[in-house]
Amino acid sequence: MNPYNPPKTPNLEIFYKDQAILLAIKPSGLLTVPGREAHKKDCLINRITPHFPTATIVHRLDLETSGLVVIALNKVSQSSLGRSFQQRKVEKRYLAWVDGNPINDGGTIDIPLFPDWPNRPLQKIDYENGKAALTHWKVLERREDRALVMLMPVTGRSHQLRVHMKALGHTILGDPLYADERVRGMADRLMLHAGYLAFPHPDTDEMISFSLPPATKPAAEANANIGNFFATEW
Secondary structure, rough: OOOOOOOOOOOOOEEEEEEEEEEEEEEOEEEEEOOOOOHHHEHHHHHHHHOOOOOOOOOOOOOOOEEEEEEEHHHHHHHHHHHHHOOOOOOOEEEEEEEEOOOOOOOOOOOOOEHHHOOOOOOOOEEEEEOOOOEEEEEEEEOOOEEEEEEEEEEOOHHHHHHHHHHHOOOEEEOOOOOOOOHHHHOOOOEEEEEEEEEEEOOOEEEEOOOOOOOHHHHHOOOOOHHHHHOOOO
């Protein structure tokens, strides 16, 4: 495991803000919330609260995942967003570069997951004790040794997308936890980006959506209009 060395520049990027919520851009390598160790106090929420003291986290991205995180700015918004996530009213879409080329152009992965306690934080497939985990996926581009896929998790289990793509036989490039040495070496970071969020606004209950194309070079090269991929129908 690499030592924790989060990116310092830019220190904080705010993608959107109103009186109830803000959306921040979390870079790969930065924790969403502080870790237990003293050297892991630098995180997204601790970079936000000096500017917005009432800010509260309602969901997280893995350390290695980049992308959009929605933040509540008051208790009413926190409660509303929490219910939206719990009731699966939030639509999330990710882009990922994976090893090899899937045989099919898309599909659904329905495989239960359970913590691998002796090897935490790893998760494992467990059909007897695992919690239901469901992911839709679609191939957007194929290259000789890799493919760009869009992933839409229905559930929100820890490491769900990473374990599901490995189970499909196409591990996400650069994954420090689930990839073998060859696949880890195909990218300098986990090639997973949370680029789309849609949810009911806490104040109006009207559905709002946000898209953020990935800034990482391999994904940015995939298509000049990569942001439009998030509008793909499933």
